[in-house]
Amino acid sequence: MNxxxxxxxxSEIERLEASAVNSAKVRQPLYAPRKKIFPKRASGSFRxxxxxxxxxxxxxxxxxxxxxxxxxxFAPDQAVLIDMANRRFYFFFIEIWPQEFYIxxxxxxxxxxxxxxxxxxxxxxxxGYTCPQTVWVDLFLVVERxxxxxxxxRMKLDAGPWTLEKIVKRVAKHAIWIAIAIATGGAxxxxxxxxPTLFVDLFTGTAAPIAYITVAVLxxxxxxxxxxxxxxxxxxxxxxxxxxxxxxxxxxxTVTYNDWRGEPRSRHAKKAAAAGQSVGDCVDCNAxxxxxxxxxxxxxxxxxxxITCALCIDACDSVMDKLGRERGLISYATLADYNTNMAIAxxxxxxxxxxxxxxxxxxxxxxxxxxxxVRKIFRPRTLVYFGAWSLVGLLLLYALLTRDRxxxxxxxxxxxxxxxxxxxxxxxxxxVKLLNKIPEPRTIIVTLQGLRGAEMSxxxxxxxxxRSFAIRVExxxxxxxxxxxxxxxxxxxxxxxxFHFVVEDKSSFETDSYNAQFExxxxxx
Amino acid sequence: xxxxxxDELSGIETTGHEWDGIKELNNPLPRWWVWTFYAxxxxxxxxxxxxxxxxxxxxxxxxxxxxxSRNDVKAELAAAVAxxxxxAAAVAxxxxxxxxxxxxxxxxxxxxGAAAFKVNCVQCHGSxxxxxxxxxxxxxxxxxxxxxxxxxxxxxxxxxxxAADDATRFSEMPPFGDTLDKDQIAQVASYVVSLSxxxxxxxxxxxxxAIFTENCAACHGEDAKGLRDFGAPNLTDAIxxxxxxxxxxSAQIAAPKHGIxxxxxxxxxxxxxxxxxxxxxxxxxxx
Numbered sequence: 001m002n003x004x005x006x007x008x009x010x011s012e013i014e015r016l017e018a019s020a021v022n023s024a025k026v027r028q029p030l031y032a033p034r035k036k037i038f039p040k041r042a043s044g045s046f047r048x049x050x051x052x053x054x055x056x057x058x059x060x061x062x063x064x065x066x067x068x069x070x071x072x073x074f075a076p077d078q079a080v081l082i083d084m085a086n087r088r089f090y091f092f093f094i095e096i097w098p099q100e101f102y103i104x105x106x107x108x109x110x111x112x113x114x115x116x117x118x119x120x121x122x123x124x125x126x127x128g129y130t131c132p133q134t135v136w137v138d139l140f141l142v143v144e145r146x147x148x149x150x151x152x153x154r155m156k157l158d159a160g161p162w163t164l165e166k167i168v169k170r171v172a173k174h175a176i177w178i179a180i181a182i183a184t185g186g187a188x189x190x191x192x193x194x195x196p197t198l199f200v201d202l203f204t205g206t207a208a209p210i211a212y213i214t215v216a217v218l219x220x221x222x223x224x225x226x227x228x229x230x231x232x233x234x235x236x237x238x239x240x241x242x243x244x245x246x247x248x249x250x251x252x253x254t255v256t257y258n259d260w261r262g263e264p265r266s267r268h269a270k271k272a273a274a275a276g277q278s279v280g281d282c283v284d285c286n287a288x289x290x291x292x293x294x295x296x297x298x299x300x301x302x303x304x305x306x307i308t309c310a311l312c313i314d315a316c317d318s319v320m321d322k323l324g325r326e327r328g329l330i331s332y333a334t335l336a337d338y339n340t341n342m343a344i345a346x347x348x349x350x351x352x353x354x355x356x357x358x359x360x361x362x363x364x365x366x367x368x369x370x371x372x373x374v375r376k377i378f379r380p381r382t383l384v385y386f387g388a389w390s391l392v393g394l395l396l397l398y399a400l401l402t403r404d405r406x407x408x409x410x411x412x413x414x415x416x417x418x419x420x421x422x423x424x425x426x427x428x429x430x431x432v433k434l435l436n437k438i439p440e441p442r443t444i445i446v447t448l449q450g451l452r453g454a455e456m457s458x459x460x461x462x463x464x465x466x467r468s469f470a471i472r473v474e475x476x477x478x479x480x481x482x483x484x485x486x487x488x489x490x491x492x493x494x495x496x497x498x499f500h501f502v503v504e505d506k507s508s509f510e511t512d513s514y515n516a517q518f519e520x521x522x523x524x525x
Numbered sequence: 526x527x528x529x530x531x532d533e534l535s536g537i538e539t540t541g542h543e544w545d546g547i548k549e550l551n552n553p554l555p556r557w558w559v560w561t562f563y564a565x566x567x568x569x570x571x572x573x574x575x576x577x578x579x580x581x582x583x584x585x586x587x588x589x590x591x592x593x594s595r596n597d598v599k600a601e602l603a604a605a606v607a608x609x610x611x612x613a614a615a616v617a618x619x620x621x622x623x624x625x626x627x628x629x630x631x632x633x634x635x636x637x638g639a640a641a642f643k644v645n646c647v648q649c650h651g652s653x654x655x656x657x658x659x660x661x662x663x664x665x666x667x668x669x670x671x672x673x674x675x676x677x678x679x680x681x682x683x684x685x686x687x688a689a690d691d692a693t694r695f696s697e698m699p700p701f702g703d704t705l706d707k708d709q710i711a712q713v714a715s716y717v718v719s720l721s722x723x724x725x726x727x728x729x730x731x732x733x734x735a736i737f738t739e740n741c742a743a744c745h746g747e748d749a750k751g752l753r754d755f756g757a758p759n760l761t762d763a764i765x766x767x768x769x770x771x772x773x774x775s776a777q778i779a780a781p782k783h784g785i786x787x788x789x790x791x792x793x794x795x796x797x798x799x800x801x802x803x804x805x806x807x808x809x810x811x812x
Contacts, residue, residue, distance in 0.1 A: 106577065415653030419664040422762035424721075427664075429809060459807070460628065484809050489763070 044314025063192030072348030075439035185218030424489030453491035638804025684788035702779030
């Protein structure tokens with residue numbers, strides 16, 4: 001690849017010798033070796049936006065485990081904690097037990113619908129701004145630029161011989177990358193244990209082996225994906241580029257090269273104008289190709305590799321500014337608008353793209369051109385996605401607000417189903433499970449409701465048989481009771497009788513009940 | 526092979542194999558694949574050096590690491606025994622009453638007893654210990670020989686009517702078919718049926734009562750509530766070892782059947798018998 005950037009004789013615009021790694025004109029074979037990409041630093045509003053998003057997402061990732069949240073003496077004080085050992089998930093004021101995992105499933109459904117919504121409205125915004133792959137590659141590129149310089153310097157260094165300087169720079173770059181990778185892997189495990197404790201344990205060598213293994217695996221994947229593989233992860237490994245085509249329609253915003261005003265492109269616009277040739281706005285400076293982290297040429301049109309990071313928009317806009325032309329040669333545009341404008345530029349597809357057709361005699365872009373309007377975001381597809389997303393959200397909210405913090409589950413003994421006692425009474429055995437889902441100990445009253453004349457006894461509690469028992473339950477724990485229910489012979493009404501185990505917390509008035517059945521031999525009918 | 530076959534279309538050498546006009550191209554294997562393949566060969570050879578592999582006449586080579594799956598099992602078993610060590614020692618040392626009083630020990634003994642029960646006892650008493658005709662239900666509150674922990678312990682240790690154990694529990698109901706005639710047996714059966722509040726023929730009950738007092742009360746008691754010293758069942762309750770109803774009772778009076786339970790102390794050892802005792806006592810009817 002040619003390294004030299006030579007000044008253009010026509011203008012102050014720097015012309016970059018950049019070519020797409022895979023272009024529409026020259027399709028690479030599927031098993032072609034990777035071409036190295038040296039993305040140039042971009043600057044502009046999208047780049048600024050991406051810095052902000054990067055700060056926020058990295059901040060969330062690294063800092064969340066360190067947020068504290070007081071839950072009293074019987075529960076951990078980490079705001080976000082996935083406690084595998086005790087099978088609890090804490091998220092600020094929410095505590096989820098494994099049987100409430102549907103909430104997590106619901107959140108995943110919401111994430112899915114949210115992704116569909118965002119994609120159908122503004123294209124692959126997830127890929128371009130918030131995907132961890134994108135964010136970490138961005139971070140790794142910052143390091144690379146800081147050490148090896150911008151595009152040209154990096155290309156020169158890469159092509160040059162192994163001098164001491166090159167070795168030092170390369171070692172430094174990879175060392176910092178690995179440090180970032182370790183920090184990334186290290187932050188992950190803090191979500192699964194008390195962060196301050198684990199932090200100390202990690203460095204004193206007393207953390208669990210799985211902690212070190214996880215850090216090692218995530219360090220390796222972060223370093224490999226973010227530093228070495230980069231765009232290949234998106235192009236070859238990720239399924240989303242393949243799926244996203246189904247999410248987009250003609251009203252979705254995507255990063256678009258507006259060839260209706262750019263073509264025919266010319267490197268010598270002034271000469272061409274002097275010669276009376278009509279040329280478009282594109283001066284073929286390749287700035288859009290040079291900044292692309294995916295190494296593509298957006299002027300080939302929308303393509304699988306494009307993650308819509310919009311850095312080419314920034315690059316092109318700054319060139320247009322220098323040329324004194326309107327911004328937006330590369331812009332976020334919908335296919336519908338693009339087609340409308342293309343029809344104007346080609347006079348309804350009757351001629352080649354003619355720059356004069358999109359400009360007024362004074363040289364301004366005509367006001368017949370279509371522009372994106374926010375109102376186009378509200379269309380049936382996005383409204384359906386938003387509706388589905390909101391519905392799941394509201395259902396989850398309802399489930400969260402009305403879920404039981406006290407629960408009873410009952411298992412009937414199956415062998416034997418019933419026992420006939422010497423006085424003819426029938427006894428059934430049950431395993432009663434009391435779920436105290438709050439991090440405080442409490443006293444639960446377990447009562448029989450229905451089943452005439454029956455009384456129960458609880459194994460391990462030395463009290464005479466009764467219809468009701470007070471049980472002390474541990475905070476945030478499941479308490480298992482073995483309960484025998486005994487019904488006198490003359491009260492047995494049927495082979496199967498239904499009744500309820502009712503549990504109640506007298507202080508909070510929470511109750512729950514379980515519809516259980518009582519079995520008796522046939523002859524009692 | 527001297528002759529080289531070149532595929533016209535792709536210009537790549539073929540293997541010379543052809544099926545229905547389809548030729549096999551001789552593309553080189555991917556390098557990563559080849560190196561992985563070589564690595565597996567090296568691995569396999571190294572494996573046979575470090576681990577038991579090559580078959581010899583009587584056994585296989587042992588490998589320089591001295592690995593053996595039998596040793597693994599031995600180690601795991603030893604670890605399992607060691608894990609139970611403290612609790613098992615406490616069960617061995619303490620009498621059943623003390624085991625029952627200690628919640629941790631009781632839980633341990635119940636689990637161990639349940640496991641032993643599933644291996645040794647379910648054949649007769651059923652997997653839920655609910656028994657079947659002739660084999661007592663261990664869940665209920667009727668005990669032929671007593672339902673206190675020490676009674677259960679004695680029964681399990683020495684068995685019932687088990688000739689090989691001198692301390693075995695022994696009793697035998699005589700076959701009244703030899704001494705009573707058919708009508709008399711019918712009368713006694715009606716009387717016994719009436720004792721548990723079940724409707725019976727009143728004309729027979731009266732005569733039956735007299736015959737009962739004369740022949741049966743010695744073991745079953747004047748009030749027919751049984752005598753545990755003889756393993757004589759309570760005839761006034763709702764539980765019938767060999768079936769309720771006059772026919773079943775008449776049959777048992779005329780030619781009684783007697784179950785035999787083996788003595789387990791010698792076979793299973795003191796500890797297991799104690800664990801079984803705790804388990805059986807925990808089933809709901811323990812006294």
